[in-house]
Amino acid sequence: MYEGKHSAAKPRKRDYIRVFTLWALMIALFVGAGSFVFARILEERIHTGTPAHGADEELACNAPEENEPATFLLLGSDTRGGEDERGLADTIMVLRVNPDKKIGYLISIPRDTRVDIPGKGKRKINAAYQYGGPDLMIETVEDFLGLDINHYAVVDFQGFKDIIDALGGIDIDVEKRLVDDRHQIDIxxxxxxxxxxEALKYVRIRRVDDDFGRIERQQKFLKAVMDKLLRVSSLLRIPQLADITSRNLKTDPELGVTRMIGYGKNFKSLGRENLHMVTVPGTPQEIGGGSYVIADEGELAWILERIRSDLPLELTEEEKENLNIRVEVQNGSGTAGIAHKMAEKLGALNFKIREVGNAQSFTYYDTQIIASEEKAELARRVQSKLGFGRVVVEGASSETIDVLVIVGRDYSRMIGESDD
Structure with a gap:
């Protein structure tokens, strides 16, 4: 049995099948659609009335402070065997919402993404759930994305058709003909x-494209479900929807009614237009006879830094212009790795990073943003986007660099890094 920093009690036997749409119910809850009634019913059913769905598990998730960003791991598992089998994580998403900044992100992780699973080595990320349940999956995702998970939800596919039918069906623009003779699908x-x-077939079909195409359809379908859930007419369906959800949902013990209502109140002003959906970028690759998705580390680092900085994933016109500003970053504080962290931050703001290295000394307290007189305006733009640092106008223009950023101890302390 897996034992780690998120150790959980042995789960009861159960059979999880693929799921997707019930996550829309959670997200609709978080943006304020009937949150009190929905949360109260779920609390009574999930945590007290449905022990078979894992009410005895004690996985240690750390709930955030009020108005702090909250991050949720949303899982659907694919169990094809008997009750003794835990199953693979068929669909993996991370929902992160910052109510203070009124922005949220839904990150889809291709199930074949090759990652390090603690204690198991390089594997497909979906295997972490089979090896160690939500416990090991949380640790694997945290290591992979560098985001702390506050809560998790595992949802059962059994209620999928009932949910869609209870909503009166979903209207969606099918992008192309979807045919899979083996599973009798023709949309x-x-x-x-x-x-x-039909909705079940739409989100399940695999043979028409790769994992990325399937994720794109899931995200598109999720938006349609959210739109339907947030209509006034759907509020009358909350008791029925909550009843179906309660039979197909398991969460960590910390995600009780009080927190659900709190999240509903905090997130209600978010709005779907401020929920950014993104898929971990990567390319399919054959390794040792197995099919994997290899994440694009550079592009993923850019996405994650945007998320940590609570920035939209779509660039503004000003940020597009930033790509023309060439920046060198130097470590002037002596804190190991601080220049690379600054480079990631500046890269997320779309500045072109040309070099990263050490300054001539580690005696800088204030971060300095240096440029020649003719490029001083570029330095001021960098300072404006960072929100700190001192602009220094000196020296002659360089042919390869527009702005030099020397990272001081102020930034080390700002992000909680020791400069000893």
Whole structure:
């Protein structure tokens, strides 16, 4: 049995199947649709009335402070065997919401992404759930993304069709004809009204494209479900939806009714337009006879820094212009790795990082942003986007660098890094 920093009690036997749409219920809850009634019903059913869904598990998740960013791991598992089998994580998403900045992100992780699973080595990320349940999956995702998980939810696919049918079906623009003779799937292109059975086929079909295409369809479907849930007419369906959800949802013990209501109040002003959906970038690759997705580390680092900085994933016109500003970053504080962290931050703001290294000394307390007189305006732009640092105008222009940033101890202390 896996034992780690998120150790949990042995789970009860259960059979999880693929799920997707119930996550829309959670997200709709977080943006304020009938949060009190929905949360109260879920609390009574999930944590007190449904022990078979894991009410005895004690996985240690750390709930955030009020108005602090909250990060949720959302899982659906694919169990094909008997009750003794835990199953692979068929769908993996991370929901992060900052109510103070009124921005949220839904990160989809391709299930074949090759990562380090603690104690297991390089594996497909979906295997972490089978090896160690939510416990090991949380640790694996935290290590992979560098984001602390505050709560988790594992949802069962059994209620999928009931949820969609309870909503009266979903209208969606099918992007192309989707055919899979093996599973008797044939969905025509164009605007379609999908009942539970057809919706199930739409989100499940695999043979028409790769994992990225499937994720794109799931995200598109999720938006359609959210739109339907947030209509006034759907509020009347909350008791029925909550009843279905309670039979197909397991969460960590910390995500009780009080926190659900709190999240609902804090997140209600977010709005779907401020929820940014993104897929971990990568490319399919064959390794040792197995098919994997290899994450693009550079692009992923950019996305994660944008998320940590609570910035939209779409660049502003000013940020697009930043790509023309060439920046060198030097460590002037002596804190190991601080220049690379600054480079990641500046890269997330779309500045072009040309070099990263050490300054001539480690005696800088204040971060300095240096440029020649003719490029002083570029230094001021860098300072404006960073929100700190001192602009220094000196020296002659360089042919390869526009702005030099020497990272001081102020930044080390700002992000909680020791400069000893």
């Amino acid at each position: 025509r292109p164009g605007y379609q009204h999908l009942d539970g059975e």
